[in-house]
Amino acid sequence: MPELPEVETVRAGLAPALTNAVVTAVDVLDARSFKRHPGGVEDFKATIIGSKILAVVRRGKFLWMPLELPANRSGDYKLAMVGHLGMSGQMLLRTPGFADDKLTRVIIQARTADGQIVEMRFVDQRLFGSLAIDELVPTKDGMPGGYSNGIGETATGQSAWWLNLIPASAAHITRDPLDVNFDEKAVLTRFKTKNSGIKRVLLDQQTLSGIGNIYADESLWRSQLHYDQPAASLSTAKAKELLEHVREILAKAVTEGGTSFDEQYKNVNGESGYFAVSLNAYGMTGMPCKRCGTEIKRENWMNRGSHFCPKCQKLKI
DNA sequence: CAATAACCCTGGGTGC
């Protein structure tokens, strides 16, 4: 499941090829990938073909590409293509004619800054992912919308027009823990208002973003917290420790290129990530806990699985 | 407003 490290790996892979590339064609193999685009397939094509991609930006699990529209229809529009990988989305970079990738839903062809033609193939088995064009709006805190290479400065040192903007459809997503403008105080305060279990809160993208089932389980294992421990019951010190572990785990996973647990996550070259070898809880059902040797348990929780050590992650009332 | 439930969606893998 693509979470922050996987999405960042994709972003970092796309950015060098697509920054300043101009979209030349869009091939839609499955219109359902556009269910988040209100205007439908034709409107998407009409807007993006001929537009220049100015950057590839990420906040949490959301990706977007600010667009420079052709001169004849620029107007006042500040638009971006927004992509979400959902459960099983991939964005592969291929050259035209490269062997077909199974389950490709959309192919966006572009001419790169140095004149090469590339294809961004959007592959998505479960169709929870999506592509859309959306309006960019100012961020709530006035800081950059998300992470991108070169922090959006032009050659003259001025900020790019899109820097402090975010797609309207992602504006409610809070900053992720690797964002330089991550507001830890606000997150700690919010924890104190939440009676839900800490895992539910970690997965709430409106509290902090980028964490999914894998990194939630890993962070809780590391912090020796039970998934149902009420968030408000954590001391500030414990909550800070948890956030520190979240940051360390996410950062390490980014350097490993993310976690490939099955065929559903690949980088832009179709390669798997290496973080799976570092997992201590997720997917380790029946294996000995690396801290105490007790068998890792998996419990059904919120329509998914929760992996934890029953000995070192006890619920404390 | 907070918490929870329902819903969307498919193909790879498994067991018979």
Add this chain to the structure above:
DNA sequence: TGCACCCAGGGTTATT
């Protein structure tokens, strides 16, 4: 070989 069934869950929307 075929087929029914199970499984992975992120994010939005509806409901309590």
